Structures are given as structure tokens and as C-alpha cells.
Amino acid sequence: MAESIAHIIYVRKIAEYTSAIIPVELIPYLLIDLPESCRKPDRTIGNFIPDLYYKDLNFLIIGEAKTENDIDRNHSRNQYKSYIEEASLFHGEKHILICTSLYSYARIKNLIRKLKSELNTTAKFHLLNDIGDISII
Numbered sequence: 001m002a003e004s005i006a007h008i009i010y011v012r013k014i015a016e017y018t019s020a021i022i023p024v025e026l027i028p029y030l031l032i033d034l035p036e037s038c039r040k041p042d043r044t045i046g047n048f049i050p051d052l053y054y055k056d057l058n059f060l061i062i063g064e065a066k067t068e069n070d071i072d073r074n075h076s077r078n079q080y081k082s083y084i085e086e087a088s089l090f091h092g093e094k095h096i097l098i099c100t101s102l103y104s105y106a107r108i109k110n111l112i113r114k115l116k117s118e119l120n121t122t123a124k125f126h127l128l129n130d131i132g133d134i135s136i137i
Helices: 005-021 024-029 074-088 102-119
Strands: 052-055 059-065 093-100 124-129 134-136
Touching (some): 005 059, 005 093, 005 124, 059 074, 074 093, 074 102, 093 102, 102 124
Parallel strands (some): 059 093, 093 124
Antiparallel strands (some): 052 059, 124 134
């Protein structure tokens, strides 16, 4: 399925952010779902494919781009839960990154706070928006 321009922009934001928080030598190993990428992510638990994925012995990073109309759909909620479940099986640092628009930023923060509490996860959520705001929950 073709992705919207906004979705692709959000995936790029996640990739840029990830490149800034991991050691530079790991950047070539990022799996990113972008048109020009030849290394795409595989399915995770729950049969979802994230927009960005990285895993080694120390780090797990799962990235997801969400447009305004997609943030709180059932499909998206199931994706978040799937990524939390994937993170719960990992013993190193676990990070879940979500990028959306400025207009949906507060909504995603509230949703993730609630999910994080309900599912009792130790994963760190990095919430980004299209103008560069970042919240770590």
C-alpha cells in the first residue's frame, strides 16, 4: 500500500532521531520502511510491520509513524500493544518511537501514557512531532 507524503515525512523524522541517539556505527543496521530503503523491517509479534526497527544485544528500537486519522484507530492500538509485547521480551534497553503531527501530539501523548500504565511496560516511549518537539515517557 502506498503511504502518504505525511507518513513518509514522519518516518524520516524517526530515522533522523534514531540516528542521533544510537552510536554512529549502528546506523547502517537500521531497518527503515522508506521508498529508497533496501533494508525494510520484518513483522513483529502480532504480525505488524513497524516503520523502523533495530535490535542488538543491548538495544531494541521500534519506530512508528502515525498520521492524524490513524493515531487511535483499533489497528493502531493493536500495533502499540504488539510493540509493547515485543519490548517486554527484550532484556536490554527498549525504545518505542512514534512520530505524528503537531495537531495530534497531545492526543498521542495521552494515549501512550494510558497504555504504558495499563500494560506496565518499562519501555521508553519517544514521542515526536513534525516540528521537532520530543517527549520521552
